Amino acid sequence: MGxxxxxxxxxxxxxxxxxxxxxxxxxxxxxxxxxALSVYRLESLPAAGGVPARRVYWPTAEQGLPLVVFYHxxxxxxxxxxxxxSLARQLALTANCIVVSVDYRLAPEHKHPAAVDDAxxxxxxxxxxxxxxxxxxxxxxxxxxxxxxxxxxxxxxxxRDRAGPSIALQVLWYPVTSLAEMTGDSYRRFAAGPxxxxxxMAWFKQQYLSVDSDPNCPTVSPLSAPDLADLPPAQVVTAGxxxxxxxxxxxxxxxxxxxxxxxxHNFEQEPHGFLSLGALSPTAEGSRQQVLEALAEQLTAPxx
Numbered sequence: 001m002g003x004x005x006x007x008x009x010x011x012x013x014x015x016x017x018x019x020x021x022x023x024x025x026x027x028x029x030x031x032x033x034x035x036a037l038s039v040y041r042l043e044s045l046p047a048a049g050g051v052p053a054r055r056v057y058w059p060t061a062e063q064g065l066p067l068v069v070f071y072h073x074x075x076x077x078x079x080x081x082x083x084x085x086s087l088a089r090q091l092a093l094t095a096n097c098i099v100v101s102v103d104y105r106l107a108p109e110h111k112h113p114a115a116v117d118d119a120x121x122x123x124x125x126x127x128x129x130x131x132x133x134x135x136x137x138x139x140x141x142x143x144x145x146x147x148x149x150x151x152x153x154x155x156x157x158x159x160r161d162r163a164g165p166s167i168a169l170q171v172l173w174y175p176v177t178s179l180a181e182m183t184g185d186s187y188r189r190f191a192a193g194p195x196x197x198x199x200x201m202a203w204f205k206q207q208y209l210s211v212d213s214d215p216n217c218p219t220v221s222p223l224s225a226p227d228l229a230d231l232p233p234a235q236v237v238t239a240g241x242x243x244x245x246x247x248x249x250x251x252x253x254x255x256x257x258x259x260x261x262x263x264x265h266n267f268e269q270e271p272h273g274f275l276s277l278g279a280l281s282p283t284a285e286g287s288r289q290q291v292l293e294a295l296a297e298q299l300t301a302p303x304x
Contacts, residue, residue: 012193012195012197013026014199015075015199015200015203015204016203020077020108023078024078024080027074027078027079027083028080028082028083030083030277030279031082031083031084031085031086031276031277032082033279034086034087034276034277034278035086036085036086036089037086037089037090037093038089039057039058039059039089039092039093040058040059040060040061041056041057041058041061042055042056042057042058043055043056044056044081047103050121051118051121051122051124051125052102052103052104052105052118052121052122053081053102053103054100054101054102054103054122054125055081055085055088055100055101055103056098056099056100056101056133057088057089057091057092057098057099057100057101058092058098058134059092059093059096059097059098060096062096062134063134064134064135064136065096065097065098065134065135065136065139066095066096066097066098066135066136066139066140066141066168066299067097067098067100067126067130067133067135067136067137067139067140067141068091068092068095068097068098068099068100068141068142068143068171069100069102069119069122069123069126069140069141069142069143069152069155070084070088070091070099070100070101070102070143070144070148071102071104071119071142071143071144071147071148071149071151071152071155072084072101072102072144072145072148073144073145073146073147073148073149073173073273073276074106074146074147074148075146075147075176075200075201075203075204075207075208076106076107076112076115076147076150076204076207076208077106077107077108077204077207077208078106079106079147079148080103081101081103083276084101084145084148084276085101086276087145087275087276087288088101090288090292091143091292091295094289094292094293094295094296095292095295095296095299096296096299096300097135097141097299098133098134098135100122100126100133102118102119102122104118104119104122104151105118107207107208108207108208111208111209111210111213112208112209112210112213112219112220113219115147115151115208116151116154116155116158116219119151119152119154119155120155120158120159123140123142123155123159123165123167124165126140127140127164127165127166137165138166138168139168139169139299140165140166140167140168141167141168141169141170141171141299142155142156142167142169142170142171143170143171143172143173144171144172144173144175145173145174145175145273145275145276146173146174146175146176146196146244146272146273147176147204148173148175149171149172149173149174149175149176149248150175150176150177150222152170152171152172152175153170153172153175153177153222153251154218154219154222155167156170156231156232156234157218157219157222157225157228157231158219160230160231167232168232168233169232169233169234169235169298169299170231170232170233170234170235171234171235171295172234172235172236172237172248172251173237173275173291174237174238174239174242174244174245174248174272174273174275175222175236175244175247175248175251176201176244176247177221177222177223177244177247177248177250177251178215178221178222178223178224178247179201179205179208179209179215179220179221180215180216180220180221180223180224181247182198182201182202182205184246184247185246186242186243186244186245186246186247187243187246190241190242190243190245191243193271194241194271194272194280195241195242195271195272195273195277195280196242196243196244196271196272196273197243198243201243201244222251223247223250223251223254227258228254228255228257228258228260229258229259229260230259231255231258231260232260233260233261233262233263233298234252234255234260234261234262234263235262235263235264235294235295235298236248236249236251236252236255236262236263236264236265237264237265237266237267237275237291238252238264238265238266238267239266239267239270239271239272239273239274240266240267240268240269240270241268241269241270241271241272242270242271242272243272244272245266249264249266252264263294263298265290265291265294267287269281269283270283270284270287274287274288275287275288275291
């Protein structure tokens, strides 16, 4: 199905129309067209001791930089370190932070809560190895886009409930915050896209959850958590042409109502995925730069 905002050559297939392996390769190919900026240092770390594989990006040789644990999007089913390599590089360079991109296990081979377990284990590992990484453990950040934004929100809640690690900021880019309702104005208006479709979200949910999974569980749907107090400050970005727009906005409002400091920006003319797949939007480059520069300001702002 063609995306009306992007070039005619950009085709987003129906996700259940081709084999999963081919689907993953398709999105790897889309991401390969994104620019890969040079970073000071890059290191790939294999999975070990219950911690998933990671790719670490250093923007400079400077010590004591913020540490950003990044979870890629892709509906918990597609996506990889490679599909989000360009975004991770630009995040490290623009926000001047050390980025640890997490290769969490994917569904349907690994159903919920495998991705959550991996996301939390990676956060613990980064916190414990902050000195070795050259980062500042007091400026530990969780970040993610789409399903990765879901994992970042979930991990922020888990860290609060499990008394650590201490998170300085949660960065939620057009996050999935509910697999329970999946209705509302944005689901109706943008059911056919551009980009992410309502049927895609239904397919992702089917792949991610087992028959025994409760979609209202906060580790699936962070919006379902009864209490959002005492969570870290949040940067929430929503896309105006996105089925997930309303639930992202609602989560930002609930965080603020619970006393959490929230910076929320809705990019009215952007589709889902605009930060990592610029081919979906002619204005994506400028919007991405705006998001990352705003994050850079938050990372350098003095603590309250």
